[in-house]
Amino acid sequence: MKMPDLSYRAALVGACESDLIGYPGGEERTIRCTSLQLHIEAIKNVSAYTGIPISDIDGVFSAGWSSELAEHLGIHPSYIDTTSVGGCSFQIHVRHALAAIASGMIDTALISHGEAGWSYRGMGGRGGGGRGEVSPAEEATAAYGIAGAPAQYAHSMVRHNHVYGTTPEDFAHISVVTRQWAMKNPRALMYSKETNPFGGEITIEDVLNARLIAWPMTLYHCCLVTDHGGAVILARPEIARTLKSKPVWVVGAGESMGHSNMVEMADFTATSAHRSAKMAYEMAGLSPNDIEMAMIYDSFTITAGITAEMLGLAPRGRGYTLWKEGHAAPGGRLPINTNGGGLSFNHSGMYGMQLLVEAYRQMSGTAEDGVNGDPGKQTEASNCIVNGTGGTLSTTGTLILERD
Amino acid sequence: MAYDKPIPRQGQHNKPFWEGAKQGKLVLPHCLDCNKVHWYPRLICPFCHSDRLDWIEVSGEGTLYTFAVQHRLAAGNWAKELPFVTAFIDLKEGDRMQTVLLGVDPNKPEDIKIGSKVKVEFEQANDDTFIPFWRVVES
Ligand SMILES: [Zn+2]
Numbered sequence: 210m211k212m213p214d215l216s217y218r219a220a221l222v223g224a225c226e227s228d229l230i231g232y233p234g235g236e237e238r239t240i241r242c243t244s245l246q247l248h249i250e251a252i253k254n255v256s257a258y259t260g261i262p263i264s265d266i267d268g269v270f271s272a273g274w275s276s277e278l279a280e281h282l283g284i285h286p287s288y289i290d291t292t293s294v295g296g297c298s299f300q301i302h303v304r305h306a307l308a309a310i311a312s313g314m315i316d317t318a319l320i321s322h323g324e325a326g327w328s329y330r331g332m333g334g335r336g337g338g339g340r341g342e343v344s345p346a347e348e349a350t351a352a353y354g355i356a357g358a359p360a361q362y363a364h365s366m367v368r369h370n371h372v373y374g375t376t377p378e379d380f381a382h383i384s385v386v387t388r389q390w391a392m393k394n395p396r397a398l399m400y401s402k403e404t405n406p407f408g409g410e411i412t413i414e415d416v417l418n419a420r421l422i423a424w425p426m427t428l429y430h431c432c433l434v435t436d437h438g439g440a441v442i443l444a445r446p447e448i449a450r451t452l453k454s455k456p457v458w459v460v461g462a463g464e465s466m467g468h469s470n471m472v473e474m475a476d477f478t479a480t481s482a483h484r485s486a487k488m489a490y491e492m493a494g495l496s497p498n499d500i501e502m503a504m505i506y507d508s509f510t511i512t513a514g515i516t517a518e519m520l521g522l523a524p525r526g527r528g529y530t531l532w533k534e535g536h537a538a539p540g541g542r543l544p545i546n547t548n549g550g551g552l553s554f555n556h557s558g559m560y561g562m563q564l565l566v567e568a569y570r571q572m573s574g575t576a577e578d579g580v581n582g583d584p585g586k587q588t589e590a591s592n593c594i595v596n597g598t599g600g601t602l603s604t605t606g607t608l609i610l611e612r613d
Numbered sequence: 614m615a616y617d618k619p620i621p622r623q624g625q626h627n628k629p630f631w632e633g634a635k636q637g638k639l640v641l642p643h644c645l646d647c648n649k650v651h652w653y654p655r656l657i658c659p660f661c662h663s664d665r666l667d668w669i670e671v672s673g674e675g676t677l678y679t680f681a682v683q684h685r686l687a688a689g690n691w692a693k694e695l696p697f698v699t700a701f702i703d704l705k706e707g708d709r710m711q712t713v714l715l716g717v718d719p720n721k722p723e724d725i726k727i728g729s730k731v732k733v734e735f736e737q738a739n740d741d742t743f744i745p746f747w748r749v750v751e752s
Contacts, residue, residue: 348622
């Protein structure tokens, strides 16, 4: 099926974070943020940033929170979307909002996320919606001890190593380079030894020698778990042109999924991003060679490495080379994860909102951190591919954004 | 000692699987139209969408698709077994199952070979539940 061309039919007009991110209250958790608080802080900030009053928002998009948010804000939206498919939910929200705006149903869409990944870690904090029942797939795998995302994703790295002859060391380069970006972003949790004892420069040896979480993945192959909230507003061009904030155009969008449970993943070295990216490239009329920077979900180094392959930015089995050869690094030809990534900036559990916020900042020329790390010096990129991955390498949303 | 690790819930939708396991047999859902087996149990064949499903005994043989060694995270009392090897098994008859892998040393993961032949065996968890686990028999 040919996708409709919705390029330039809506723009991201602002993207803001919550006031508190990272480890509010520190290791002692002297402050505990709630997920709702992180949502509302970010929404207030993006409303102020764009000058769009909260009362003007007519579409609300979130990973399971939309009715609660609309009630809390006292608004009565005419488009309500609660798509909750893990960390890529927000890329998919942008695509859905684009369709809603292009069709004429709404003018301005709020996409929001708040997740107290740190404050309520291990205490049943909520990112998306719960369900209560146990699915047949969960029953079928319950006996076998696997708990948490790292436990699952490690199987993918082992398979990738087997099929393509890659090594955990190859993937360690993704951690090291991503940390270099974090060291240029003062808001990154791992900015320096002062912001976190584990912060500052890391080496390949540090990654390989860190404690094992799920062999072959050590701690530094895994993302952070932090508090984070973010909100973006998507608006139709006529509105985007009148605002005090800069528009960033959505020129390509796609979404797809492979499976829900990892036991149903057909090929452990491939995600549905090859499909979602194809849709996005076709809509944008661009090819991977045209892409100038990328925000790629890096829940684990394997996630980023595989995704680079799925987006066509590197050949199959060779995604890690973008980092290993320095292309993704500060000063490289294809900057990737310029905020310091889920690996070293922040990762609340569903990280896709953080991808969006940074992509907006880079494409609007408002990032504090730049390609060369000088405050105020932005990346030279004129477009950015943004790819979220949700679940256990399950679901993907791809966007291509363009500078005004 | 009583089995103290997570025991899967049983219901109408997976009863033949657990009845088979009690007798040391691996019994899986099977489609009468496309003849494929699948796991986990579905309400509809995931390959051809037929609802004409029955259950058949399969060989209990397969190959190791991939694995990992859990060092830090574990469900329930599996935490007492850390480190242990988890794996995905490609069944001889098709489709895939998850397992804790037996017959391997979690401290020597480099000796574990993808593609190794594996066989199913069953561990009694309670009167009604014999849990299938896969063991490397030839690497
Ligand atoms: Zn069938």
